[in-house]
Every structure is written in C-alpha cells, then in structure tokens.
Amino acid sequence: MLTRNLAVVIAxxxxxxxxxxxxxxxxxxxxxxxxxxxxxVETGSQVDGAIVVGAYTRxxxxxxxxxxxxxxxxxxxxxxxPRGDHALFxxxxxxxxxxxxxxxxSARYDGGRTVAVTQDGMVGGLDMVxxxxxxxxxxxxxxxxxxxxAGALLDLDAAAFSAERGRxxxxxxxDFFRAQGGNVYFxxxxxxxxxxxxxxxxxxxxPQDWRHQIAQLDRSRYQAWVFFYPSGAAVxxxxxxxFWKLLNLQLRYRYERLLIxxxxxxxxxxxxxxLDNGANLPQVRLxxxxxxxxxxxASADTGVKLSPAVVPSWRDMQPDGPFMRSLFDRRLxxxxxxxxxxxxxxxxxxxxxxxxxxxxxxxxLRRAAQEEARLVFGYDEDHTxxxxxxxxxxxxxxxxARAVASGxxxxxxxxxxxxxxxxxxxxxxxxxxxxxxxxxxxxxxxxGEGGATVSALVPGHYEAGLLADGFAAEPRRQxxxxxxxxxxxxxxxxxxxxxxxxxVREERARPxxxxxxxxxxxxxxxxxxRGAGIERSLVPEPxxxxxxxxxxxxxxxxxxWGSAFVFVDLPEGEYELTIDSVGRxxxxxxxxxxxxxxxxxxxxxxxxxx
Numbered sequence: 210m211l212t213r214n215l216a217v218v219i220a221x222x223x224x225x226x227x228x229x230x231x232x233x234x235x236x237x238x239x240x241x242x243x244x245x246x247x248x249x250v251e252t253g254s255q256v257d258g259a260i261v262v263g264a265y266t267r268x269x270x271x272x273x274x275x276x277x278x279x280x281x282x283x284x285x286x287x288x289x290x291p292r293g294d295h296a297l298f299x300x301x302x303x304x305x306x307x308x309x310x311x312x313x314x315s316a317r318y319d320g321g322r323t324v325a326v327t328q329d330g331m332v333g334g335l336d337m338v339x340x341x342x343x344x345x346x347x348x349x350x351x352x353x354x355x356x357x358x359a360g361a362l363l364d365l366d367a368a369a370f371s372a373e374r375g376r377x378x379x380x381x382x383x384d385f386f387r388a389q390g391g392n393v394y395f396x397x398x399x400x401x402x403x404x405x406x407x408x409x410x411x412x413x414x415x416p417q418d419w420r421h422q423i424a425q426l427d428r429s430r431y432q433a434w435v436f437f438y439p440s441g442a443a444v445x446x447x448x449x450x451x452f453w454k455l456l457n458l459q460l461r462y463r464y465e466r467l468l469i470x471x472x473x474x475x476x477x478x479x480x481x482x483x484l485d486n487g488a489n490l491p492q493v494r495l496x497x498x499x500x501x502x503x504x505x506x507a508s509a510d511t512g513v514k515l516s517p518a519v520v521p522s523w524r525d526m527q528p529d530g531p532f533m534r535s536l537f538d539r540r541l542x543x544x545x546x547x548x549x550x551x552x553x554x555x556x557x558x559x560x561x562x563x564x565x566x567x568x569x570x571x572x573x574l575r576r577a578a579q580e581e582a583r584l585v586f587g588y589d590e591d592h593t594x595x596x597x598x599x600x601x602x603x604x605x606x607x608x609x610a611r612a613v614a615s616g617x618x619x620x621x622x623x624x625x626x627x628x629x630x631x632x633x634x635x636x637x638x639x640x641x642x643x644x645x646x647x648x649x650x651x652x653x654x655x656x657g658e659g660g661a662t663v664s665a666l667v668p669g670h671y672e673a674g675l676l677a678d679g680f681a682a683e684p685r686r687q688x689x690x691x692x693x694x695x696x697x698x699x700x701x702x703x704x705x706x707x708x709x710x711x712x713v714r715e716e717r718a719r720p721x722x723x724x725x726x727x728x729x730x731x732x733x734x735x736x737x738x739r740g741a742g743i744e745r746s747l748v749p750e751p752x753x754x755x756x757x758x759x760x761x762x763x764x765x766x767x768x769x770w771g772s773a774f775v776f777v778d779l780p781e782g783e784y785e786l787t788i789d790s791v792g793r794x795x796x797x798x799x800x801x802x803x804x805x806x807x808x809x810x811x812x813x814x815x816x817x818x819x
Contacts, residue, residue: 256303
C-alpha cells in the first residue's frame with residue numbers, strides 16, 4: 210500500500226519538474242514563515258474611489274512593500290507579511306492610478322508606529338480611519354486592480370477565476386494570496402430580497418467548477434456567492450479567512466440567511482469554520498457537501514513523509530493528523546442542517562478501495578459525518594461529474610428550497626452613539642436568552658456603521674450587553690424582548706475607557722492566517738500591572754465555559770481566567786505588565802494606555818526557563 214500511495218504522489222509531482230518542485234518548497238517556506246495582518250479601513254466620511262492598503266518596511270533607509278492590496282470600498286483587508294517591523298498605510302485612490310497623490314484621504318495605523326510581527330498565525334484589530342490630514346504615505350508601485358474586499362464582483366470567464374489560477378492556488382499558495390488574496394465574490398450586485406448561496410471549491414479548484422450549478426440556480430430566489438481561496442494553504446487558515454469574509458459581509462449587508470454548498474476539500478474548510486465560528490453567524494442555515502474526504506487521504510500522509518516537496522494542505526489531509534483527529538470533536542451549530550452527498554463511480558483495484566476516482570467512498574462516508582447528517586445521498590458519479598449531475602442539481606434545489614421555507618425569526622435594531630468621540634473597531638453584542646433559557650449569543654457590530662439591524666434571532670426575552678474595545682458601553686446590561694411581529698430596539702452609548710487585555714498564547718507554530726489559541730495550561734501565579742500611580746494584581750481563576758466568561762466580562766471589572774486577563778478603568782499613561790508563571794522566566798513588558806484606543810495586546814509567548 211505504501212508503494213502504491215507513494216506512486217500516486219510521485220505521479221502528481223512528476224509533471225512539475227525540478228524547477229517547480231524548488232518553487233513549491235520556496236512557496237511553502239515563505240507561507241509558513243509569514244503572518245496575516247487583518248483589520249478594517251473606515252472612511253469617516255464619504256470617499257470616492259477604491260482604497261489601497263499596504264504594509265511597508267524600511268530597508269536601507271528606503272520604504273519597501275511587504276504586501277499591498279486594493280479594496281473596492283471601505284471595510285476589511287488582509288495582508289501577508291514576513292516577520293519584522295511593518296508600518297501600515299491606507300489611502301483613497303481617487304484618480305485610480307494606484308499611487309498615493311497629494312490630497313487623497315489617507316491614514317497610518319497607530320499614528321505611524323510600526324507593528325512588530327514576531328509571531329505566526331494572524332494579527333488582528335489593525336483598524337484605520339481615512340482622514341483629510343496630510344500623512345506620510347510612500348508613493349510606490351501601483352496596487353493590483355483586483356479587489357480583495359468581500360463582495361467584489363467576479364466574471365467567470367476572466368483569467369483571474371480560471372482553472373489555471375486555481376492550480377496556482379494549490380501549487381503556489383503564497384503567490385496566489387499576495388496577488389488576489391482569498392475572497393468571497395458576488396456574481397451580481399447584492400439583492401436583499403434573495404437568499405445568498407455560497408459555493409466553495411475543493412483542492413486545485415476555482416469558481417469555474419461551479420459554472421453549471423450557478424447557471425441552474427433560480428435567480429428569482431437566490432444569488433450566487435463563491436469563495437475562491439488558495440487551496441494549497443492550510444485548511445484551518447482558509448476556514449478562518451472564510452469566517453472573516455462572511456463576518457464582514459454580514460456587517461455590510463446583514464443578510465438574513467446563508468446556504469453553503471461545498472465540494473471535496475471545500476467541505477473541510479466550511480466545517481472547520483462552522484465549528485470555530487458558526488455560533489457567531491447564526492444566519493448559516495444549510496450546509497451541503499459533495500464528495501468531501503471526511504477521513505482524509507492516505508496518499509497525503511505519504512506525501513508529507515516522503516515527498517521532496519509538500520503542499521501545506523496535505524498535512525490537514527493526513528488521516529491520523531491533528532486536523533482530521535479534531536474535525537468531529539464538536540458538533541455543528543444547532544441551527545445548521547447538514548446534508549452529505551457522495552459519489553461512487555471510480556476505479557477500485559487491488560491498491561485502491563471503492564472510490565469516486567479521487568476520494569475513497571470510505572472517506573466520504575466517515576461514520577461521524579453520517580451521524581451528523583440529516584440526509585445522506587449516493588450517486589453514480591465521479592469526483593468531477595457530481596458537480597454537473599442533473600440528479601445532484603435537483604437534490605440541491607430541493608434542499609435550498611426547504612432551507613428558505615423555514616419560518617421567520619426576530620429582528621433587532623441596535624444603535625451605537627459614541628458621544629462625539631471618534632470610535633472604531635468591532636464591538637460585540639452579547640445576548641443571553643432568559644426565556645427560554647439558553648447559551649449567550651454574540652453578534653459583531655461596526656462602530657463605523659453606527660449600529661445595525663440583526664435578523665435570524667430566536668424569539669424570546671434576552672439580557673443584552675456590549676463589549677467594545679477601548680470603550681465602556683452604557684447601560685451595562687438591559688433587557689429586550691424579540692418577537693416576529695416587530696423590530697426590537699436597543700441603544701448603547703460608548704464612552705472612552707482606558708484598559709489593557711490579552712492572553713498567553715500556545716507555543717506551537719501556527720500556519721499563516723490561522724487563529725492563535727490561548728495556552729491551555731500556563732500555570733500563571735499572578736498578573737500585575739503598575740503605572741499612572743496604581744498597582745493591580747490578579748490571580749487567574751479556573752477557566753469556565755466560554756459562555757460564562759463572556760457574560761462576566763460585561764460586569765466591567767478586572768479579571769483573569771486561564772491564560773487571559775482584563776484590566777479596566779485605567780488612567781491614561783505608561784504601564785508595566787508582569788506575568789509570574791511556574792517554570793518560566795518572569796515576563797515584563799511596557800504598554801501605553803489611552804482611553805478610546807484599542808486595549809487588546811498581541812498574544813504573549815512565555816519562553817521556557819533556561
């Protein structure tokens with residue numbers, strides 16, 4: 210079996226040649242040594258034209274681009290950079306030349322101070338507000354003209370969305386991400402009257418894989434969205450990117466329902482997104498997979514161990530690897546209906562069990578996946594033909610129709626008043642169901658939008674509060690009743706408040722763009738903060754479930770639990786943070802606290818004692 214699996218890997222790599230294998234190794238090393246920076250660019254006022262966002266570093270006294278991207282409108286951005294100190298800039302490209310010109314609204318992150326990128330994974334919360342004041346923005350080479358902002362329109366016939374570009378995303382994920390990122394594209398302008406259906410391709414895939422299904426979609430009821438991502442990148446990273454994109458589309462459009470159809474490895478991307486973040490997007494109501502390798506692929510394991518070049522996503526496809534082992538350690542969010550569709554027209558033989566030509570039937574029908582599926586359907590189709598099968602298309606339409614026909618839910622209008630103080634960031638609305646009782650629900654808002662109307666909420670009575678980085682929300686908690694007959698309303702006033710919060714991260718390396726988790730067992734004795742005439746010390750409490758932790762944060766008091774900590778109501782000034790832990794050197798770092806500015810520190814690593 211080992212010989213056969215290795216032959217499969219070599220057969221896939223042989224056509225690439227030695228030069229391409231060298232390129233793949235270079236791509237993998239660059240990707241695994243990089244960090245993704247994410248944030249939002251708000252306009253503060255009406256801004257015409259696209260927005261250019263960039264990360265730059267000084268080399269030999271000159272500015273050099275680390276990564277630069279284009280947004281077709283204000284909102285979220287992603288940049289991928291190597292370790293080092295990077296300055297972040299943004300400007301409104303009013304004349305469309307891709308270069309900063311005098312008079313164009315611009316911004317620098319954190320007053321122009323650099324972001325020290327010393328970790329892997331992802332650094333978030335790097336928000337900027339474009340203004341009219343003159344700031345120093347390097348006038349360097351023009352940015353790409355392909356928008357990486359969620360909701361950009363796609364042309365299925367364009368080279369940027371071709372099968373060739375999909376292959377580049379698999380074999381050259383770093384070049385792909387730098388050129389066009391990973392994005393949720395619209396096939397037409399957003400229409401609030403129609404339900405979005407998101408299509409997610411698999412390995413080596415592209416939006417063109419979905420040409421048939423998009424053409425067959427009832428455009429009077431649905432609108433097609435497509436997630437196009439570098440499929441050679443780590444699956445966990447792409448699942449995190451998918452959440453970031455859908456979250457920002459929710460902030461922009463407040464869609465009431467979202468239905469997701471995924472092919473092959475795309476099903477793994479979506480499931481991981483739903484496990485990690487599905488509770489924050491209750492609008493996702495249906496998840497359908499076609500030919501997904503739920504148990505991984507043996508040849509991926511062989512490739513990781515023996516191939517001269519490794520595609521990062523192979524590691525997630527290893528049957529006994531950490532990704533596959535954790536894929537069913539939790540269930541999908543309760544509001545998501547799951548349907549499993551599989552194909553079995555393959556070429557079984559001595560070395561290859563029953564399959565669809567690419568994925569074994571046993572992998573598609575992993576018991577844990579079947580147990581969670583409401584419906585399981587098999588088809589005499591191979592891995593590719595299942596995408597154009599009339600029977601599969603008819604079944605998809607029936608599943609979509611049933612998901613849309615589910616009953617209406619409540620709507621809630623939230624207004625945010627920053628009391629004349631410019632505010633930015635993504636406050637978190639916390640809703641605790643009182644009657645009927647249930648776990649807290651979190652809804653992300655945008656201070657730039659001044660609030661939002663949220664749908665897809667279960668009717669009932671709730672206790673509501675708001676967590677806003679750098680601000681205190683008043684009132685701290687309030688009750689609200691949500692029903693299907695009228696729009697419920699809440700209002701909060703945001704007042705600048707000094708604070709400092711963060712957590713000790715796990716030590717293992719994380720793929721670029723993945724979530725950096727808190728350390729499970731740091732054994733911290735005390736966390737102390739000194740400065741501005743005060744001294745406070747916290748002893749971490751035992752961790753409780755995440756829902757209780759969220760509710761206790763609304764109390765507005767200093768707190769430490771597990772490896773996380775929060776200090777609130779701090780006067781403006783310079784502070785020294787000390788973390789005393791068992792078996793580690795004493796951690797000391799200095800931080801400036803300014804009310805109204807983000808209080809969240811980048812994750813802290815505690816090195817082992819020497």
